[in-house]
Amino acid sequence: MIHPSVWLQKIKIIKDSESGFLQNTAKKSKEMKYDYTTQDYFDWRNKCFAHVHEAYRRAMRGEYYYSLHDLDALRQLMAIGWYMEKSAQPNAYGDWAKIEGSRTKLNKSELTLLASWTASRNANEIMKTLLRIKPYFIELCRHFSRRLSLSNDEGLINSVFHRIE
DSSP: OOOOOGGGTTOOOSOOOTTOHHHHHHHHHHTOOOOOOHHHHHHHHHHHHHHHHHHHHHHHTTOHHHHHHHHHHHHHHHHHHHHHHTTOOOOOTTOOTTSSSTTOOOOHHHHHHHHHOOOOSOHHHHHHHHHHHHHHHHHHHHHHHHHTTOOOOHHHHHHHHGGGO
């Protein structure tokens, strides 16, 4: 059964029933707004922590492809965080569609940051890039903590990033 959903907001209806079921569903879908939960925030934050930790560990072992993969995943998670902050439905983790190009909901400065968070196969460069991401990660965590009435977790964030500073 099809129900109204934020995923159906821009659906193109080619054929509908006589009752206009799909048109009605699309109309109700357009009225919906994505809203993240506390669990969504914790899942997002913990994935970020995991990728920061793994990028560090892999770089220290000289496993640069793996470390760069984690850095790329962290960049995508930052984009997901910005989408959540805007109450825009983010893509599934691992799906980079609509992050760039005409369909993006990111602003120019966010896109510029994503593009700047790169590194070569060098442990020091990877660590510096992770540290450049940190203040924006903290900013998003502050936003989510305020929005969800949670305690500020900067101490936890600092303990995760402590090894690479």
